[in-house]
Amino acid sequence: MRKRLPTHLLFLLLFLVSNSVLSQQPEYIIGELIDSKTQEPIAFASIRIKNQALGIISNTDGSFKIPLKYKExxxxxxxxxxxxxxxEILIHNLSVYELNNVRLLPALFELEETIVRGEKKRRLSAMQIVQRAIANIPKNYPQNLFSTVGYYRDYQLKANEYVNLNEAILEVFDSGFGKIDTTTTLVQIYDYKKNLDFERDTLSDDPYDYKRSRKIVDNAFLQKYGGNEFSILRVHDAIRNFNVNSYSFVNRFDIDLLRNHIFSRDNSTYINGEAVYAITFRKKYPNFRTGSPKNSAFGVLYISHGDFAIHKMEYVVYDERKRTSKGTLNRHKGRGTLLFEVISEYRRNKNKMYLNYISFQNSFILWEPPKFKIDDILIDLKYEENVVLKNGSIKVLYNRTPREEEAVKPENYRVRFNGKRLKINKVVVFKNIVSLFPDMAQKERNEMLVQLAENEKNPIALNKILSVDVEPIHDIDGNVLNKWEKRDYNQFREYFVQQVKPNTHLPAQGKFMNKRKPIFEDQPVVRPDNFDDYWMNTPLQNIKTKGTSNNN
Known part of the structure; x- marks a missing residue:
């Protein structure tokens, strides 16, 4: 007969178990947005509590997370x-413990033209629509101080994996579209972190290095614009900076866009139930007879049918000198590889257009140092009775073990002493050390080795009298000696607005971000009372789920 647990101990056990379960309750509802027809993820969609200012933007893989407290x-x-x-979805219909798959249906546009007083309006050309949109910027966008609170991140993609993910919550105080953004906009940092759940790659995290060409944007130059990564991102919002120079080919939006591009009307579409024109455009080339362009550029503007407000702008530039692999095309049916892409979207709030998100990516090349290299050249002196040198050698010390069948061949070594080529008649390999024995008379070899030994501790002097060049042999893992590896990366900088404050004021004693310093290094942090209303929408790859739940 088994003994029963005392009642007071049973209640204690139940209390501990229930507390353990509660402590494991997730903080967020996790989901991903999917196109119901193509089954592809939907990036940069707005996800908001109905009739509330708070919301988020889905990630490039369609993933998103909503704090459970949003049920309040x-x-x-x-x-x-x-x-x-x-x-629209009831929050209570979303699973707390599983990944929620949410499918969206494409919007079908029915009426291409509107009817006014019984007569069809004159069809506007693509260029006329863009002209009206530019002319209406001062009317459609805020001219007085406002702020946005949002989630900022920068990261790199290496072989489609997130690397060096940095995240922050920022409040951006913008003096209005009539003021120069780079000189008047102030930023407060609510929180920031270097996300250690993702790989940290110190080489790709280094600044761009055009002097040594270690890390570069190939066939282009990315300016620092006198600021940090967030400042660089802000400069690439051509709509906000419509009356100053922004980025290549768009340049000054209100003057150069129309002059430098060819425009076409595409099928109209909807955003938030509002009909918008889709205007596609591409870079205009002055003379095709001069040969193929070095770069090609394509863009799309989504412009309101009503007041010609610009809801969204996409712009991509391809490097035509760097081609895609055979048989593959970029999304504009060309062979050029992506150089950079900017996507900015605006959203209506109290009859004005405010930033919803901006994403800027550029490709770059990183030259990684050789994995297999020579660590040192040593002089080996062997004495008999401290007088006579015997079998002295020049030793090559590798950082890895070379393939013996390659390292043992004398013809793979070119040794010069005082400018004279030495013949190597014997090579001895022991692990990562290779001993070279010159073919010369004992006395001559002794004199050479003594001179080398005297200068061994002075690398500059030693390099003047001795040089050792080695053919590109391999180590036992297949790495080639002294070979730099070229890696392709994509750099992303993104800002997703979670709240718009149309009527705000600057904090009386505010501590603002130093734009010239990196965001994630010794910056002032200011946390408001409602700090918990904002969160970092970290990509889904870092989140483990137990299953999926469909919300069709």
Whole structure:
């Protein structure tokens, strides 16, 4: 007969178990947005509590997370994205413990033209639509101080994996579109971190190095614009900086865009139930007879049918000198590889357009140092009775063990002493050390080795009298001696607005970010009372889920 647990101990056990379960309760609802027809992820969609200012933007893989506390603000989340039907979902219908798959239906545009007083409006050309959009910028966008609070991140993609992910929550105080952004905008940092759950790659995290060409944007130059990564991102918002120079080929938006590009009308679409023109454009080349262009550029503007407000702008530049692999094309049906791409989207709030998100990516090349290299050249002197040298050698010390069948061949070594080529008649390999024995008379060899030994501790002097060049042999892992490896990366800088404050004021004694210093190094941090209303929408790859739940 088994003994029963005393009642007071049973209650204690149940209390501990329940507390353990509660402590493991997730903090977020996790989901991903999917195109119901193509099954592809939907990036940069707006996900908001209905009738509330707070919200997030889905990641490039369609993933998103919503704090459980958002149930306090409302029962319905509203999901919208360019070209899709807006969808509403009850928060209580979303699973807390599983990945929620949310599918959106494409929006079908029915009326291409509107009817006014019984007569069809004159069809505007693509260029006329863009002209009106530019002319209406001062009217459609805020001219007075406002702020946005959002999630900022920068990272790199290496073989489609996130590397060096840095995250922050920022409040951006913008004096209005009538002021120069780079000189008047101030930023407060609520929180920032270097995310150690993702790989940290110190080489790719280094600054761009055009002097030694160790880390470069190939066939282009990325300016620092006198600021940190967030400042660089802000400069690439051509709509916000419409009356100053922004980035290559768009240049000054209000003057150069129309002059430098060819425009076409595409099918209209919807965003948040509003009809918008889709205007595609490409870079204009002055003379095709001069040969193929070095770069090609393509863009799309989504412009309101009503007040010609610009809802979204996409712009991509390809390097035509660097081609895609055979049989593959970029999304504009060309062979050029991506140089950089900028996507900025605006959203209506109290009859004005405010930034919803901006994403800027550029490719870059990183030259990684050789894995297999020579660590040192040593002089080996062997004495008999401290007088006579015997079998002295020049030793090559590798950082890895070479393939013996290659390292033992004398013809793989070119040794010069005082400018004279020495013949090597014997090579001895022991692990990562190779001993070279010159073919010369004992007396001559002794004199050479003594001179080398006298200068061994002075590398500059030693290099003047001795040089050892080795053919590109391999180590036992297949790495080639002294071979630099070329790696392709993509750098991303992104800012996703979680709240817009149309009527705000600058903090009386605010501590603001130093734009000239990196965001993630010794910057002032200011946390407001409602700090918990904002969160870092870290990519889904870092989140483990137990399963999936469908919300069609």
């Amino acid at each position: 603000y409302g029962d319905i989340i509203e999901i919208s994205s360019m070209g899709y039907q807006t969808k």
